[in-house]
Structures are given as structure tokens and as C-alpha cells.
Amino acid sequence: SQQGEEDPQALSIQEGENATMNCSYKTSINNLQWYRQNSGRGLVHLILIRSNEREKHSGRLRVTLDTSKKSSSLLITASRAADTASYFCATDASDYKLSFGAGTTVTVRA
Amino acid sequence: GAGVSQTPSNKVTEKGKYVELRCDPISGHTALYWYRQSLGQGPEFLIYFQGTGAADDSGLPNDRFFAVRPEGSVSTLKIQRTERGDSAVYLCASSLTSGSLSEAFFGQGTRLTVV
Numbered sequence: 001s002q003q004g005e006e007d008p009q010a011l012s013i014q015e016g017e018n019a020t021m022n023c024s025y026k027t028s029i030n031n032l033q034w035y036r037q038n039s040g041r042g043l044v045h046l047i048l049i050r051s052n053e054r055e056k057h058s059g060r061l062r063v064t065l066d067t068s069k070k071s072s073s074l075l076i077t078a079s080r081a082a083d084t085a086s087y088f089c090a091t092d093a094s095d096y097k098l099s100f101g102a103g104t105t106v107t108v109r110a
Numbered sequence: 111g112a113g114v115s116q117t118p119s120n121k122v123t124e125k126g127k128y129v130e131l132r133c134d135p136i137s138g139h140t141a142l143y144w145y146r147q148s149l150g151q152g153p154e155f156l157i158y159f160q161g162t163g164a165a166d167d168s169g170l171p172n173d174r175f176f177a178v179r180p181e182g183s184v185s186t187l188k189i190q191r192t193e194r195g196d197s198a199v200y201l202c203a204s205s206l207t208s209g210s211l212s213e214a215f216f217g218q219g220t221r222l223t224v225v
Contacts, residue, residue, distance in 0.1 A: 004152070035216075041199065041218045041219050041221075042201070042217055042218040043153070043201065043203075044216070045213050045214065045215070048213065088152050088153075090152075094166075095208060095209055096143070096158050096160075096166070097143075097158065097166065098143075098145075098153075098155065098214065099155070100152030100153045101152050102150065103151075103152050
């Protein structure tokens with residue numbers, strides 16, 4: 001079963017614009033991670049945010065976490081064509097097992 | 111190697127046949143995971159190895175699926191009597207240790223198509 005749910009399912013933006021996607025989950029977590037996937041193949045780890053953190057930055061990425069609402073958001077600023085991909089949130093269903101959502105497909109138009 | 115390597119990258123097989131999917135983890139990573147991703151979905155957990163032993167195989171869908179990691183490095187996912195519903199991308203990941211704070215590195219996956 002998949003705990004995380006991303007919203008929206010798909011997002012189309014112009015190059016240079018910001019892209020925001022959200023993730024909601026059901027049970028308590030130790031941390032939440034965001035991954036990127038190009039062309040339905042390998043997943044690339046983007047960022048991990050711990051349950052006691054509220055916001056984290058990595059380059060053009062900004063992740064927030066609200067444990068009271070069981071939700072997280074990923075913001076990509078100044079998007080580029082290379083950001084076109086599917087983005088997944090993953091929660092730690094156990095100490096080693098990740099539970100992924102169905103993902104948000106982002107298309108950045110040149 | 112530099113990353114997690116999975117072979118083959120694509121596999122087409124006939125219904126009822128047996129297939130083996132291979133995963134070479136990053137050298138020194140003790141934890142290894144298999145996930146399965148169906149079209150339009152996120153990856154779903156299949157099995158987790160810590161060293162040579164399968165610490166958790168609760169995600170394997172049925173007894174047609176089996177995985178081994180005999181020397182604590184390379185792992186093979188084996189599927190017997192394949193069915194069309196087994197068609198998916200099978201992803202392998204490894205991490206330095208287990209634990210949710212140890213980043214998992216994913217391979218490029220094997221796309222399995224059962225015809």
C-alpha cells in the first residue's frame with residue numbers, strides 16, 4: 001500500500017516559473033524524502049527532511065514539512081527544461097522500508 | 111562501480127517462463143532493497159536484505175517471487191511462471207546501512223514485459 005499521495009498528479013509550467021507539489025501521508029513518520037524520476041527509470045534522491053524539521057533547502061529546492069497536517073511540499077524555483085520529470089515523496093514505513101506516493105509529473109515548457 | 115547496476119535493462123518474456131533480474135549494489139553497502147513500479151504508480155516495496163539474509167520479504171506478492179543475496183553483495187530477483195500482471199519496472203536500491211536516515215541509491219531498473 002502507498003502511504004503518500006502527491007498533488008497535483010500533473011503540472012505544466014513555463015521555464016523560469018516555480019513549481020509546487022504537495023504530499024500528504026497517513027501515519028506518523030521519522031522522516032520524509034523526495035525523489036525525482038526521469039522517463040520512468042531510476043530514482044534520484046533529492047532531499048530528506050526529518051520529522052523535527054519544518055523547512056529545508058537544497059539549491060533550487062525547498063521542502064516544508066507540517067507533521068500536524070501530515071503534509072509536505074516541494075518547491076522548485078526558477079524551473080528549467082531539465083526539471084521535467086516525475087517527483088515522488090516517500091515516507092519511512094519502517095526503519096528501512098520506504099512508502100512512495102503515485103507521484104507528480106512535471107513538464108517544464110521552454 | 112559508481113552506482114547501483116541492474117541487468118538486463120529490458121526483458122521481454124513469454125507468459126509462464128522463468129526470469130532472473132540482477133542487481134549489483136554500491137560496493138560496501140550492506141542494505142539492499144527491491145521495489146516494483148507499475149505504470150503510473152510509485153515504487154512498492156518487495157524485499158529488504160541486510161547482508162546475506164532477507165530481513166523482510168513481506169512485499170513479495172506470492173511464492174512465485176524469490177530473491178537471494180548469497181554473498182552479501184549481488185542480488186538476484188527470481189520470478190517463476192511469469193504472468194502478464196508481473197509486467198513492471200523492477201528497481202533495486204542499496205544503502206550504506208539500514209535505517210531511515212541512510213540514503214538509498216536506486217539503479218536504473220529492469221523493465222519486465224510479459225507477453
